[in-house]
Amino acid sequence: MSVEITGKSKIMFVLADPVDHVRASAVINAHFRAIGEDVATSPLHVLPEDLPAVVGAIRRMGNVVGFGVTIPHKVAIMSHLDLVTSGAEAIGAVNFVKRTAEGRLIGDNLDASGFIAGLASHRCAVGGKRVLQAGAGGAGRATAFAIAAAGAAELVISNRDEAKARALAECVAARHPTVNVLAGTAPAEDFDLVVNTTSLGMKAGDALPVDLSRIGPQTTVCDIIVNPAVTELMALAAARGARTIGGKAMLDEQMTLVAEFIRR
Ligand SMILES: NC(=O)c1ccc[n+]([C@@H]2O[C@H](COP(=O)([O-])OP(=O)(O)OC[C@H]3O[C@@H](n4cnc5c(N)ncnc54)[C@H](OP(=O)(O)O)[C@@H]3O)[C@@H](O)[C@H]2O)c1
Known part of the structure; x- marks a missing residue:
């Protein structure tokens, strides 16, 4: 049209x-x-x-x-x-x-508010949850601050460049002292919510950003990648009975936020 x-x-x-x-x-x-x-x-x-x-x-x-x-x-x-x-x-x-x-x-920065709104649109609240985030790039910075601002109990940030994960964890912890923010790796099955903010999963054959081999239905897995709509990480999570949320939710909510922002 x-x-x-x-x-x-x-x-x-x-x-x-x-x-x-x-x-x-x-x-x-x-x-x-x-x-x-x-x-x-x-x-x-x-x-x-x-x-x-x-x-x-x-x-x-x-x-x-x-x-x-x-x-x-x-x-x-x-x-x-x-x-x-x-x-x-x-x-x-x-x-x-x-x-x-x-x-x-x-x-x-509508990545941050869009991310939380996208989770909410799937009835996933972050308050009080233990969250494992893979990635500390541009989008990862936004989601980490958003997760802490939304009142997560704990946030662990893992990243290929570990110094970037540590720097991000320090900044988020300084702004949100009530949230336990750490950098490093941890077993995904210990978390309520696992979030992929790396670009791993955009291309066929990419390595998995997180090992999900022991998660169960109590874990929610969110991948902010938009294309493909279902990443390999999401497919593996679904196969283990976990709830999955793709990147379209975050993108769609950002559109609503743009409309509200320019009206205000
Ligand atoms: N749904 C949405 O609305 C939305 C919004 C924004 C972004 N996104 C998506 O989010 C993803 C990341 O975007 P971005 O802007 O944050 O990109 P970015 O700033 O370039 O960050 C890329 C991240 O992926 C990691 N990474 C890249 N290649 C890797 C590899 N081979 N092995 C391990 N880690 C690797 C990087 O780790 P290092 O720090 O070690 O390099 C970094 O953490 C993209 O898929 C983008 O499309 C979605």
């Missing part, structure tokens, strides 16, 4: 470099079409050195309501904004910017 973009449409962008792989604009457009709102989103190829000029120009565009930010701009964008939410500040990255009617730019 084609989209009719007119002078009444609210305009959004997704800033990226490279730009060919960007799918977020299509997902956002599909969401706004489904909820009947006149919003049109286009990817913009923006080189790192051009980011200040592009952001300055967007400020002056009266029909722009916001823009998504992806690789490699998620950290660099922060110094060009008028306000960054405290959650995004702690995570150290922004993935969505709202432009107010006055041209003020407010950055947030």
Whole structure:
């Protein structure tokens, strides 16, 4: 179905470099079409050195309501904004910017809130739970802060680069002192919730990010990878009777959050 973009449409962008792989604009457009709102989103190829000029120009565009930010701009964008939410500040990255009617730019990290909302949409609450997270990359930083903010009892972060897991665990523990946050590996069967935030599972033949060979139905396994919809990790978890939640839940909830964020 084609989209009719007119002078009444609210305009959004997704800033990226490279730009060919960007799918977020299509997902956002599909969401706004489904909820009947006149919003049109286009990817913009923006080189790192051009980011200040592009952001300055967007400020002056009266029909722009916001823009998504992806690789490699998620950290660099922060110094060009008028306000960054405290959650995004702690995570150290922004993935969505709202432009107010006055041209003020407010950055947030919707990976974090989208992740928790995605779990909630599957009736999975994090409060009081023991959580094992694989990965400490960009998305892993967001989910770790989100898990602690949601009141998990314990969070163990494992990562190939162990120093990154330790650094992340220290930052999360400092912000959420009531949560027992550790870095390292631990048996998955000791946890209520296992979350994969690594990119392992995107390609056929990838190693498994977590050993699930002893988990049972009491464990929930969440993989934030969107493609494939069912990763090998999820298939193994399901075969052991565990509940599984895929990355689409987090992505879908982020679309709802974008819609709410630009309305506020
Ligand atoms: N569902 C959603 O809405 C959503 C949102 C954001 C991201 N995601 C997905 O989350 C995944 C990670 O994205 P990201 O932005 O966090 O990427 P990233 O910043 O590049 O982080 C990648 C993570 O995967 C680990 N990793 C990569 N290759 C590995 C390997 N061969 N062996 C072991 N660990 C490996 C990295 O470990 P090292 O630190 O050791 O390199 C790091 O922890 C992607 O699949 C992305 O599509 C989904």
